[in-house]
Amino acid sequence: MQTNFSPDRLEQDRLVRQANDILRTCVHCGFCTATCPTYVLLGDELDSPRGRIYLLKDMLENDKPASKTVVRHIDRCLTCQSCMTTCPSGVDYVHLLEQGRAHIERTYKRPPMDRVVRGMLAAIIPRTGRFRLAMLGGWLVRPVARLLPGPIGAMADMARKRPALRSSINKPQVLPAQGPRRARVALMRNCVQPALNPEIDAATARLLTRLGCEVVIAEGQGCCGAVVGHMGREDEAKAFARANVRAWTAADVDRVVVNVSGCGTTVKDYGHLLADDPELAADARVIASKAVDVTELLADLGPVEPVTERRIVVAYHAACSLQHGQRVTTAPKALLEAAGFRVVTPAESHLCCGSAGTYSITQPDLSRQLRTRKAEALETLDPDVIASGNIGCLTHLAAEVGVPLVHTVQLLDWATGGPQPPALDVPPKGRGRKDARAS
Known part of the structure; x- marks a missing residue:
């Protein structure tokens, strides 16, 4: 793609140079349109990655205030990054999108x-x-x-159920490894998971300590910054990132383990987010290199040996932030199969379920359409349970799916001696989608 940024701007601004480089990578092929959820639903070129790239190019190249049209189509993007998985040219769409959203936040007054x-x-x-x-x-x-x-x-x-009022696993502490210590790892404390499903963190800690990890819940860590970052609130996102980098650097850990894939995608990008920070740029790169999804670490630790083989069918829902944002695709399914579960994958597994952080709130109509589409694909498989690696997906799908939903790590913990996930106390396949929506 030809660009026309002024030489002065290219020389003076690193982000302008970045945008220029990203735009020049795009060859207009349109492969991205086939895997973009909003284009699949709406069929509008401006609701495809290619269309949004043209809108962003015009706005950033000319350094002009965002228009209502630009904001509407950029807001509809789920940031699922499916287009980046598909793109044969390696267009760094997500970092261009971040620039655009920050520009919108600075120049556009919303209703x-x-x-x-x-x-x-x-x-x-x-x-x-x-x-x-x-x-x-x-x-x-x-x-x-x-x-x-x-x-x-x-x-x-x-708010489909009363939130958990407290979660002891999320307070700062060090949980000792069982047996010889194989690694010292920080477990990231997510913002919403302790209220929505604290058992996920408890299962993660049990499993990691059982496998020889000393687990640190670091003092001073907090939100990864994704929520505000996706709204274009760049300074707030950086503030959260700085706090986490300092906390995990002080904890002196081998890995930073994340069991919420949306957060993991953000933490792995801290080197980019804080690239211009004079104090923390180097530490941010180190922390980003240490960040792993929990299933990546489990795969590195070796086979998960089941205590008792669980002969149940697991439909695996690949969260976009894990399969596209982090390119972690085989480890979760391989771990579940090694633990004795029969794993099945739905059609259109590359398409987003519509959760996407705050998207289900800011774009409720599109989000519901995508949820219905995903729910139908999952339930067609007739599974006993649905597993995923992201609390946002699990919470979002629970509104429409009549099958128990659990985090992948809960099943792995159960298979290796942990308690049965509470969601499985509900008889499998006991409710249909109509009943799930009504509850």
Whole structure:
């Protein structure tokens, strides 16, 4: 793609040079359109990666304020990165998108209700205590509030059960390895997981310590920064990243283990996010290189030997942030199979379920369409349980899927001597999608 950034801007601004390089990589082939969820749903060129690249090029190249049209189509992007998996030219779409979103945040004044919703999300979701209180309030008023249209109804619909009021596993501590220590690892504390499903972190800690890892819950760590980063709030995202880099550097760990794939994609990109930080750029690169999804670490540690073989059918839902953002595709399924589960994969496994962080709230109609499509693909497999590596996907799909949903690590913990995941206390295949939506 030909670009026309001014020589002065190219010389003076590293981000302008980055945008220029990314745009020049695109050859207009359109392969990305076939795997873009919003293009598959809407069929609009401007709701494809190629169309959005043209919009971003015009806005960034001319350094002009974002228009309503640009904002509408950029906001519809799920940041699923499926286009990057498909692209034969290696276009770094996600970093171009980040620049565009930051530019929108600086130059575009959103409608009042939009500003309120986005401000609430940025203030609440990255902070576990606030999120827990918000979910508790949503759970109390959900029977009425979920019927409201737009983002408010979508937020209330997230609160499908009372949030966990506390989670001891998430306080700063060091959990000793069982037997000889094989590694010292930090377990990232996610913002929403302790309130929505603290058993995921507990299962992760049990499994890692059982396999010889000393697990550190580091003092001072917090949100990865993805929520605010995807809203274009660049400074806030960097502040969260700096806090985490400092916490994990001080913890002196071999690996930073993440069991929420959306966070893992962000942490692995800290070297890029903090590239211009004079104090922490080098440490950020080190932390990014140490970051692993929990299934990557488990694969490195060796086969997960099952205590008792569980002859149940697991439909594996590949979260976009894991399969596209981190390119981790084989480890989760291989680990489940080695643990004695029969793993099946749905059609269109590359397409997003519509969760995508706050997308289910900011774009509720498109999100629901994608969820319905994914739910149908999963339930067609007639599984006993659905497993995924991202709390956002699990929570989102629970609104429509009538099959128990668990994190991959919960099944692995169960197979190797841990307790049965609480979700499996519900008889498998006991509810249909209609009943799931009504609950």
